[in-house]
Amino acid sequence: MANTNSSNQSFFESVQRNFDKAAKQTRFDKGILDQIKACNSILRVKFPVKIGDSIEVIEAYRVQHSHHKLPCKGGIRFSLEVDQEEVMALAALMTYKCAIVNVPFGGGKGGIKIDSKKYSAFELEKITRRYTSELCKKNFIGPGIDVPAPDYGTSSREMSWIVDTYASLNPNDLNAQACVTGKPVSQGGVRGRTEATGLGVFFGVREACSFQEDMDQLGLTTGVAGKRVIVQGLGNVGYHAAKYFYEGGAKLVGLIEYDGAIYDENGLDLNAVQAHRQQTGGILNFPGAISFSNPAEGLEQPCDILIPAALESVIHAENADKIQAKIIGEAANGPITAEADEILNKKGILVIPDIYLNAGGVTVSYFEWLKNLSHVRYGRLEKRFSENMYQELIDIIESTTGRKVSELERKTILRGPSEIDLVHSGLEDTMIGSYGEIREIYKNREGVEDLRTAAFVCAIDKIGVAYEELGIFP
Known part of the structure; x- marks a missing residue:
């Protein structure tokens, strides 16, 4: 996940470039487009925390990209690579992502510039709680203002610290639990959040594979059953995506991790690979599979569907031409560079963009937020009635x-x-409906040449209408 500062800038610029390309295919004038594109609020704070016997000054950010709908929504990451450009780019993507999947939030993102591995759990708790208090002071957190979530380097543990800190500083807020999502179930979290992004990836790719016309163009049959799949990254998103493809009847022919890749054209048993990984510390030398010490080689093996689910920019100008997949599902944020995107499109590869495909996390976060506001567990009211x-x-x-x-x-x-x-069920319906909207634009809007542009057009259309209806442009 690590990036140099320059690559962060190119990531931010690629988001802007994709926006500009799509904006030309919409009806909105420059003023509205400039407003949609702009980051509305940027908070950069530095605060002292006592670590051991010394005091460290911690740098942190929270960006609220769009206020066309409230609250803002987006993860908090702990990484040494966090900087303003990266957080702005990720916040912008959240705005567009929420619009695409019809989740009524503006985009936000946060980050703390630390290497979390260097701190004890107690020290991380102190940093997280102090960051939360800074957000409270500046009015950058709240159920109706800005709702963070886990991201790279954070989990439900950090979210439980955030909700506890917020609730202690806002004792009269009845909806305090809704100030953050991705919490443990005991703290108001929702069941199904852990696998949400990976399951959303599966639902999105499965829907893309359901259109006869599109599959005929790729020389494939409809459905995911029998299709050869390679997954890059066995973190939370990649593992669950692989699991659902495997259970859905796809043939898992390749798996890629940081230490290398394995490939077996007859198919891999995901559970056996996980057991091997726990025993040996890696996936290499899995019995019966070909091993590649260079992970990049795994991306270039024959398959029908490639799922990059880990790092940014893993498919670039140098290797795009070697990709043999017919469908690429972007489970990670920005796994394909702009140059590679052009090469893949010319090859006729169907690229399902990250801005839609990995929106499962924010969709289920929305369900968690609604659960917290309603103060009722899903299923409690109807389960027994349905059974009767x-x-x-x-x-x-x-x-x-x-x-x-x-x-x-x-x-x-x-x-x-x-x-x-x-x-x-709600996630499945969301991914199916949203893909239909994107595909409709791709097939019928003049000048839209790929699904990524169609997804951005879809987002701009919805946000532009929201701004028009707000009546803020006299």
Whole structure:
């Protein structure tokens, strides 16, 4: 995930470049487009924290990119590579991402410039709590203002510290739990958040593979079953994406990690690879698979679907021409450089853009936020009612047909929806509906040549209309 400062700038510039390219295909005048593009509020703070016997001055950021809808929404990352340019780029992407998947948030992002591995849990807690108090002082956090979430280097642990600090500083805020998402379930988190991004990747690619016309152009059949898949990165997103493709009947032919890559054209058993990884500390030398000590070689192996789910800029001008995949699903943020994007498009590869495909996390964060505001667990009101209604249906079927429903059939039919069922269902509906909107623009809007541009156009259309309806442009 590490970047040099210059690459951060190019990442920011590539976001702006993609925006400008898409903006030409919309009806909005320059004033509205400039407002959509601009970062509305940027907070840069430095605060002292006592670490051991000395005092360290910590640098941190929070960017609110757009206020066309509130609250703002976006993760907080802990990394030495955090700087203003990177946080601004990621906040802008969050604005567009939320618009694409119809989540009513503006984009935000935060970062603390530290190497979290160098600190104890107690020291990280002190830093996180102090950062939260700075956000509170500057009015950069709150259920209706700005709602952070986990990102690179952070997890539900840090989110529990944030919600506790916010609640202690705002004792009369009934909705304090909604000030942050990605929390532990015991602290108001939602079931299904952990796998949300990886599952969203699966739903998005599966939907892209459902269109006969598009698959015919690629020389593929519809559906994911039987398709050869390579996944780069076995972190939270990559692992869950691989897991759902594997369970969905796809053939997992390649896996790539930081220490190398493995490939087996007959398919890999994901659980066996994970067990091997735990025993040996890496995926290399997995029995029956070809091993590559250079991870980049794994990207270039034959497959139908390639899922880069780890680092930025792993597909670039030097290796884009060697990519053999027919579909690339961007599970990571910015895994393809602008130069590589042009090469891949010319080759006829279908690139499903990150700005849509990895929006599963923010979609389920939205569900968590709604849960916190309603103060009711999903499924609590309807689960038992649904089961009782299904029981009545079974009784009617049995009495009408004279046939007994088997125990397995009974269990399957009677199960009322739990929280995780409803969350997964909502995520699936979101990814299917949003892909349809993007594809409609791609197929029918003149001048839109790829799905990435279509996704940006989709976002700009929705945000532009929101600004027009706010009536702030007399």
